[in-house]
Amino acid sequence: MTNAKSIQRCNDFVIKFANVNGSGSSSANELFARAVMRMGVPVAPRNIFPSNIQGLPTWYEVRVSEAGWLGARGGCDMMVAMNPQTWDRDVASIDPGGYLFYDSTKLLPPSKFRDDITVVGVPLTAICNNEYTDARQRQLFKNVMYIGALIALLDMDFTVVETLITDRYRGKDQLIQANINALRLGYDYARTNLPCPIGLTIAPADGVGDRIFIDGNSACGLGAVYGGATVAGWYPITPSTSVIESFSSYCRKYRTDPDNGRARYAIVQAEDELASIGMVIGAGWNGARAFTATSGPGISLMQEFFGLAYFAEIPAVIVDIQRGSPSTGMPTKTQQSDLLSCAYASHGDTRHVLLFPEDPYECFTFSALAFDLAERLQTPVFVLSDLDIGMNERLCAPFDWNDERRYDRGKLMTHDELEAGKDFGRYLDVDGDGIPYRTIPGTHPTRGAFFTRGTTRNPYAKYSESGADYVYNMERLRRKFDSAKTLVPAPVLQSASQPTRYGAIHFGSTAPAMAEASALLEADGIHVDTLRVRGFPFCDEILQFIADHEQVFVVEQNESGQLRSMLINEGEIDPKRLIRVLHYDGSPITARFIAGRIADALSDRKISPLRKVAL
Amino acid sequence: MTNAKSIQRCNDFVIKFANVNGSGSSSANELFARAVMRMGVPVAPRNIFPSNIQGLPTWYEVRVSEAGWLGARGGCDMMVAMNPQTWDRDVASIDPGGYLFYDSTKLLPPSKFRDDITVVGVPLTAICNNEYTDARQRQLFKNVMYIGALIALLDMDFTVVETLITDRYRGKDQLIQANINALRLGYDYARTNLPCPIGLTIAPADGVGDRIFIDGNSACGLGAVYGGATVAGWYPITPSTSVIESFSSYCRKYRTDPDNGRARYAIVQAEDELASIGMVIGAGWNGARAFTATSGPGISLMQEFFGLAYFAEIPAVIVDIQRGSPSTGMPTKTQQSDLLSCAYASHGDTRHVLLFPEDPYECFTFSALAFDLAERLQTPVFVLSDLDIGMNERLCAPFDWNDERRYDRGKLMTHDELEAGKDFGRYLDVDGDGIPYRTIPGTHPTRGAFFTRGTTRNPYAKYSESGADYVYNMERLRRKFDSAKTLVPAPVLQSASQPTRYGAIHFGSTAPAMAEASALLEADGIHVDTLRVRGFPFCDEILQFIADHEQVFVVEQNESGQLRSMLINEGEIDPKRLIRVLHYDGSPITARFIAGRIADALSDRKISPLRKVAL
Amino acid sequence: MTYLAKPKLLAADAPRNALGYTRRDYEGAISTLCAGCGHDSISASVVQACFDLDVEPHKVAKLSGIGCSSKTPDYFLGNSHGFNSVHGRMPSVLTGAALANRNLIYLGVSGDGDSASIGIGQFAHAMRRGVNMTYIVENNGVYGLTKGQFSATADKGSKSKKGVINSDNPIDLVALALQLGATYVARSFSGDKEQLVPLIKGALRHNGPAFIDVISPCVTFNNHSGSTKSYDYVREHNEAVNRVEVILPRDPIETSYPAGSLRRIVQHDGSILHLRKLAVDYDPSDRIGAMNHLQERHALGEIVTGLLYVDSSGQDMHAHLNTVEKPLNQLGDAYLCPGSKALDALNALLR
Amino acid sequence: MTYLAKPKLLAADAPRNALGYTRRDYEGAISTLCAGCGHDSISASVVQACFDLDVEPHKVAKLSGIGCSSKTPDYFLGNSHGFNSVHGRMPSVLTGAALANRNLIYLGVSGDGDSASIGIGQFAHAMRRGVNMTYIVENNGVYGLTKGQFSATADKGSKSKKGVINSDNPIDLVALALQLGATYVARSFSGDKEQLVPLIKGALRHNGPAFIDVISPCVTFNNHSGSTKSYDYVREHNEAVNRVEVILPRDPIETSYPAGSLRRIVQHDGSILHLRKLAVDYDPSDRIGAMNHLQERHALGEIVTGLLYVDSSGQDMHAHLNTVEKPLNQLGDAYLCPGSKALDALNALLR
Numbered sequence A, B: 001m002t003n004a005k006s007i008q009r010c011n012d013f014v015i016k017f018a019n020v021n022g023s024g025s026s027s028a029n030e031l032f033a034r035a036v037m038r039m040g041v042p043v044a045p046r047n048i049f050p051s052n053i054q055g056l057p058t059w060y061e062v063r064v065s066e067a068g069w070l071g072a073r074g075g076c077d078m079m080v081a082m083n084p085q086t087w088d089r090d091v092a093s094i095d096p097g098g099y100l101f102y103d104s105t106k107l108l109p110p111s112k113f114r115d116d117i118t119v120v121g122v123p124l125t126a127i128c129n130n131e132y133t134d135a136r137q138r139q140l141f142k143n144v145m146y147i148g149a150l151i152a153l154l155d156m157d158f159t160v161v162e163t164l165i166t167d168r169y170r171g172k173d174q175l176i177q178a179n180i181n182a183l184r185l186g187y188d189y190a191r192t193n194l195p196c197p198i199g200l201t202i203a204p205a206d207g208v209g210d211r212i213f214i215d216g217n218s219a220c221g222l223g224a225v226y227g228g229a230t231v232a233g234w235y236p237i238t239p240s241t242s243v244i245e246s247f248s249s250y251c252r253k254y255r256t257d258p259d260n261g262r263a264r265y266a267i268v269q270a271e272d273e274l275a276s277i278g279m280v281i282g283a284g285w286n287g288a289r290a291f292t293a294t295s296g297p298g299i300s301l302m303q304e305f306f307g308l309a310y311f312a313e314i315p316a317v318i319v320d321i322q323r324g325s326p327s328t329g330m331p332t333k334t335q336q337s338d339l340l341s342c343a344y345a346s347h348g349d350t351r352h353v354l355l356f357p358e359d360p361y362e363c364f365t366f367s368a369l370a371f372d373l374a375e376r377l378q379t380p381v382f383v384l385s386d387l388d389i390g391m392n393e394r395l396c397a398p399f400d401w402n403d404e405r406r407y408d409r410g411k412l413m414t415h416d417e418l419e420a421g422k423d424f425g426r427y428l429d430v431d432g433d434g435i436p437y438r439t440i441p442g443t444h445p446t447r448g449a450f451f452t453r454g455t456t457r458n459p460y461a462k463y464s465e466s467g468a469d470y471v472y473n474m475e476r477l478r479r480k481f482d483s484a485k486t487l488v489p490a491p492v493l494q495s496a497s498q499p500t501r502y503g504a505i506h507f508g509s510t511a512p513a514m515a516e517a518s519a520l521l522e523a524d525g526i527h528v529d530t531l532r533v534r535g536f537p538f539c540d541e542i543l544q545f546i547a548d549h550e551q552v553f554v555v556e557q558n559e560s561g562q563l564r565s566m567l568i569n570e571g572e573i574d575p576k577r578l579i580r581v582l583h584y585d586g587s588p589i590t591a592r593f594i595a596g597r598i599a600d601a602l603s604d605r606k607i608s609p610l611r612k613v614a615l
Numbered sequence C, D: 001m002t003y004l005a006k007p008k009l010l011a012a013d014a015p016r017n018a019l020g021y022t023r024r025d026y027e028g029a030i031s032t033l034c035a036g037c038g039h040d041s042i043s044a045s046v047v048q049a050c051f052d053l054d055v056e057p058h059k060v061a062k063l064s065g066i067g068c069s070s071k072t073p074d075y076f077l078g079n080s081h082g083f084n085s086v087h088g089r090m091p092s093v094l095t096g097a098a099l100a101n102r103n104l105i106y107l108g109v110s111g112d113g114d115s116a117s118i119g120i121g122q123f124a125h126a127m128r129r130g131v132n133m134t135y136i137v138e139n140n141g142v143y144g145l146t147k148g149q150f151s152a153t154a155d156k157g158s159k160s161k162k163g164v165i166n167s168d169n170p171i172d173l174v175a176l177a178l179q180l181g182a183t184y185v186a187r188s189f190s191g192d193k194e195q196l197v198p199l200i201k202g203a204l205r206h207n208g209p210a211f212i213d214v215i216s217p218c219v220t221f222n223n224h225s226g227s228t229k230s231y232d233y234v235r236e237h238n239e240a241v242n243r244v245e246v247i248l249p250r251d252p253i254e255t256s257y258p259a260g261s262l263r264r265i266v267q268h269d270g271s272i273l274h275l276r277k278l279a280v281d282y283d284p285s286d287r288i289g290a291m292n293h294l295q296e297r298h299a300l301g302e303i304v305t306g307l308l309y310v311d312s313s314g315q316d317m318h319a320h321l322n323t324v325e326k327p328l329n330q331l332g333d334a335y336l337c338p339g340s341k342a343l344d345a346l347n348a349l350l351r
């Protein structure tokens, strides 16, 4: 039944699981991905799920790549079709020569299949039904069972999965046995009834190294713990909710006072996003490190408060897990489309500090760093992650922390300095960096108290309606923003194998696809230097990179080229030199897409952007 | 007591009244400005007031200009110093050779004066105290009294003011008499005890023509009435509140059903701005013309709803009277700093239609037009006025209306079309302009109903999470926005007296200062073509104007050059070609400032903007 | 699931109402909610109520916020215009819609998170403004769509599925509605259609703000023991004060009932509410008494259901605003635009 | 007016409190409010209360929203940190501040527009969350700073200065506070310092959410006849249920009073509230009874003032969250950062 031109690949293919939302398949699928990783083969899984709790279709796409490409690839070499609702499109979506795995309990007419793919059937339901009586069990173990079958079909190491199961349910021996049995049932059936392995196989390798496997939101939550956050005000919204769930579970683990079991943190689920950010600002004003996590709609609701924190100069950290927008948009799809609404948040002239993590490692690092920056700069700092990074497990460098490191509380005027009579002007620029000193409420009985407000005031925080005071303040805020350029993470340069006139700028979750795209292009003899922007305001290296290249592609996952607009405005760049490469349909960007667009642009020289696609 | 080098000018000077907030001086001062206008001399008054109800200093600056310059001029030829609190700065702010008018009842030491100005004292308090017993009367009539004195000092026509008073208090004869007596008291005192006239005089002229004298907010409210607005949801905020006050009083006047006295309109003071815009969107969805008026903080709070209206394509009109920002900023000062937060309002990729009125005439016209555009384009339309236009009376062309004109309800699918079986796809682009058809709830018993949502849906308004549907929609929205280019008012070109390589782009309340600046520059032999932008998206003429000039100055009243950023982004313009001329201290921009900046730039050729003042 | 095509066949003998519509004509898209979700029963009750009242579907506007509950308007009245707005802001959007056209029936559907958490302000102000609407909160004590966090209606001390105990005081939307001026206030249970359907009918025929708090268990996240919004808990603690029957003017003249047992309330539009007293002697016209009763029973852990308060004499927002009879969205140019003459006259005054 | 320098001279014999501070040490910048504004009297009462309680000024954090009322924190306690946040959002900002440092005294000042209109949601949720604060609403029934529009506390039927009649139902913040879980609820009148000062003192010493609604006439926009928030109206309709006296632990042992006439409540921090009953026989420990009384009297047009409800056993937000004693904003790196070892262990689990 395997046919001639069927795909033959080892450690380099995409397998997709089609399931029903809420059917408990995700943990089984995740088990599969981990198994691949444990065998030393880099793996990149992605959930594709609806904005719904139960009953709608979901997919779990696993990219296996010994070469280490972790971006979405596109296409599908093998489909595990467990959802009747989506059978037709699932079958249609298999690459020619690919494989279809299905539950062969019910007979399906040939019309339901394709003759250019290999069909692998296992009577999962039948097996389950005579193994288990309880309906929920039948459902759950069916999932484990197809994993078992896949182990055989892909020639994987059974013991690896066994160990995973044992680790996961440590202590619950019954559960362990039950799962392993189900696994075994599927494995044995395949071994005895199907030609194993098929053309797609997974062989032990050592492509993983010491990397860890975790989702970005968990990493953000952990980063907030390490960054010293003690207060979180939040409101649930997909895809950011798990940031707080992670923060609270890590806090329970690391921040529970050993002596009395009390909490060294406070997490409050607010009534909405206005209250969440209000709490963060109140806590920041009062000297605690505070943050919130949200997504697009929350960013819109917080605008007024962002302006207050900016103008009154209060530290705050906002983790924005971007999703398909505008409005409610595509709440369970990914996008990088909140840059403008964060960078220039709130009415009037404002500029905000942004950080762009590329993966869970940077989600951890930048989330921790954000608190230092927020206190150093006394302003809101935004960590702009997205659903692709945030809600998918990703292989990344292990987290590290330097125990010598101390939190940078920024310019805090102390009780003793005040006592010694040091001049305190809350909004006074004492050393030219635009950053004034602040005091924490309660610092000194008679000195250092001031009145915080969103209105104009003089350098000594006294209410003022004088244009001169206003301009002094705005110019200082501008200097302060310039000071931030050297504090945000520097960009990461990836030079082509040989000097080139072409460059590409990207950021965040585009990184893995960009890296792979560069390789694809190199293979075609197209050389492109790439620069990954990691922070805003933009430091000089970024502008230099643009100056050094004749044409620079700006690769983004939004419709209007938001980073490009910011580069043009902040860097005074001629738009003609920056070419948009935009992917924004809600799916993660792929190397194929990027390479294709760049190649096209360079080939047919249609490189000057068209008016109609202006920002 | 008049000294040699004192200023001698007729119909061309600035007189400033320094008063205390809440002392009832404003109506007297306004009387003065109107009198100048009635004498046929163009006049431009401006209130300078604090964010406070009573007791703080206010100023009323009246520019008298037979040449017709209505922008703020700067400087002060005569100060009417009625506020002890601010005496010193007021005296100091008089131009050398200028005049000081004060209440000479209390003797002041010479140190309180200057010897390079002419001092004119009238014992106002003394006169009042032996004329009136009631304290409030003493206060009020003192104001009228100094106007009387000014009539004599400036050689104005007493009867003109008499008539004004008679008109104002028509029917209240006692009040008329009392006021005229007070006026007379001041007038006679001056005539008999002071050398009249002084060097500043007002002579009859015919510089006013058929122009009218009204503030921009009243004009916006009237425009909404003419534009067919029936629903207003609002929340009080300075400086926008009077837009609604005007709308309601004009509605009472023009929209009260003659038969039964019932209202052909509904105005609801909402609990906050989120509710205001929510009501507007609900009403727009249901087929009524609805609007709200607000200012910066309101714009920030409405962001989420703007995104909904944009994405769900619901007509809405927002009148934004801009004020000093960010945050609470300078709530009683003027600025043009909400462009970015309106143009790209809400998270995700959005673009909104903006209109920029220059004066009350355009406030009226554009407010009315906004409702046609909102329904034609099925999207929010923003009228961006500001405090300078909105809260000051301004001479402008008389309002006009073409009775042939019918409201453009846009693409509405009717009951009969549905009945006839016409295909209805709520989000389907049937003719390439990107604008779909809509139905009003209740249109047809069994056809045309659809479910409105902020999530992605297919062209037939069915819920969808498909990337293809999303992209179709985003591309259509882009086409729709392009369609708007030809619908917004075209820019106004003012060519220099001779061909020039230099151009200046400006908008809104900058207009009068820009016009005067051009004249000043022409006088110095500097020729600049000016283009006044009146709408966003930008039509081709604007980009052509930029293309046609080597250097283009972009004159704005904000700190970052927001219009410039939009021009660069939307027009793909090389930033180097656009030079910022920014005034943002909260005071209205002046011709002196603009001309000075442009002259400097052109002289010392420091014309390429510096990195550090990027957007 | 929207993915499954909806069976179109219809029994020939399906009952039809006065308009000739069958129940099917009041249904909507197929629900995508979890099997057993209380919200689906409420949708069914709305369908039944509209069918019984011979409501013309296109004369109904259904609006909601965001949440599983707010999705439901997609699942009933497919021939009515619907608006799934933004989270917590349905009341303002509905208010605007009601201003635009006073002649439609406005049905607002929301959740406890949507109305008691993010939306509490708009809820409160819609009530006090007298918006003529039926406001249904599908109350499950949690945020279903975001996977089960406590909402503001969760009782103090109740346990989440993950075992967390809620320490905040609950917001009782019925108590608020009573306090803020709703003129028809009821509470019911999604599991009791017999009680719910007439309550919805009465609300749809009521003039002014009608609020119904429907306890609607979330089977996926809040149906465990320790929850006070589970099917079991509500069944055990449900204390119905009365049963309602809605009689339309066109209905046959009612037979007489033993005095005292029945209370007859004629609504603004001529429809009649028959209230059959249950357990306690309860006076639904005494607002303060109602609040008192509610609070006392709540203190005892009981859930008071039924028509708790009704004032059929109340005025609605349009009465306050004294707007014309004709819907504002139907006034022609001539009625709205004062024209050029008026403008010339005005110009004259401004010189 | 901030423009006038403040006279610095101070009578040598000015009374000093236990900390050696004079009343002047509790004052702030000179008020810029209208002469006669009720708000200024409240500021004076705050000054008096803090002076009497020997509060260390720098241990107080004063927060407000936007409005004339919200400006007042600038006019008292000049040695306390203040935060004039954004309109209607003081409660969330204060909540965050309270989370950061549990050891300061939190004084939230707001207006009726700030709290009952735009801020009603945050008001409600701060109460139900049990934030340990004194929340004062300076209630004048209008938006003073924007020139006199009705606020949501304006009574139905009351007349605006421009002659408009309010047709919306009023929001009674005291009734809401009682319903939502405030554990110290009072109403007073800016014109009655004798009543107000002790109420503020009791609130400042209360553990948990203490709410005081102070009717504070706006002389400029809402002091005319037809207003139910004018000095005259409030004086005529003020019905005080009790008088409070706050006894600190360090105060001399109190003399005995005739039984019944006096009620003694010991607060969490040892301070004692002496309640002297007035007119009616009123039980300030009966929450439901309090709501009932309030509503009944309101129906009669009376304004019930005094300490309406107090529960000295209540737990505050920090108790709910079980946070450590030491303020979170004072925990050093060592207490917050798990360090590299923990991280290595965690990495191991993630492979």
Ligand SMILES: Cc1ncc(C[n+]2csc(CCOP(=O)(O)OP(=O)(O)O)c2C)c(N)n1
Pocket (backbone or CB within 6 Å): A235, A236, A237, A238, A273, A297, A298, A301, C066, C067, C068, C069, C070, C087, C110, C111, C112, C113, C114, C115, C138, C140, C142, C143, C144, C145, C146, C151, C218
């Ligand atoms: C501004 C905003 N914040 C958060 C969300 C995420 N969100 C969607 S539904 C929901 C809560 C819904 O709870 P409820 O109203 O009780 O409805 P239920 O799902 O329980 O029926 C939240 C927080 C959102 N959509 N918009």
Ligand SMILES: Cc1ncc(C[n+]2csc(CCOP(=O)(O)OP(=O)(O)O)c2C)c(N)n1
Pocket (backbone or CB within 6 Å): B235, B236, B237, B238, B273, B297, B298, B301, D066, D067, D068, D069, D070, D087, D110, D111, D112, D113, D114, D115, D138, D140, D142, D143, D144, D145, D146, D151, D218
């Ligand atoms: C977001 C926002 N909307 C509107 C305003 C304008 N505004 C300032 S104060 C105020 C109302 C204040 O009323 P209240 O809280 O009762 O205080 P009062 O002045 O009466 O003491 C309003 C609407 C604002 N500052 N911010």
Ligand code: SF4
Pocket (backbone or CB within 6 Å): A053, A054, C032, C033, C034, C036, C037, C038, C039, C068, C069, C140, C144, C145, C217, C218, C219, C220, C221
């Ligand atoms: S999650 Fe809960 S509320 Fe949402 S559909 Fe499922 S059962 Fe219903």
Ligand code: SF4
Pocket (backbone or CB within 6 Å): B053, B054, D032, D033, D034, D036, D037, D038, D039, D068, D069, D140, D144, D145, D217, D218, D219, D220, D221
């Ligand atoms: S306007 Fe009213 S509230 Fe504001 S300061 Fe004046 S009197 Fe007080």
Ligand SMILES: [Mg+2]
Pocket (backbone or CB within 6 Å): C069, C111, C112, C113, C138, C139, C140, C141, C142, C143, C144, C151
């Ligand atoms: Mg819920």
Ligand SMILES: [Mg+2]
Pocket (backbone or CB within 6 Å): D069, D111, D112, D113, D138, D139, D140, D141, D142, D143, D144, D151
């Ligand atoms: Mg007020």
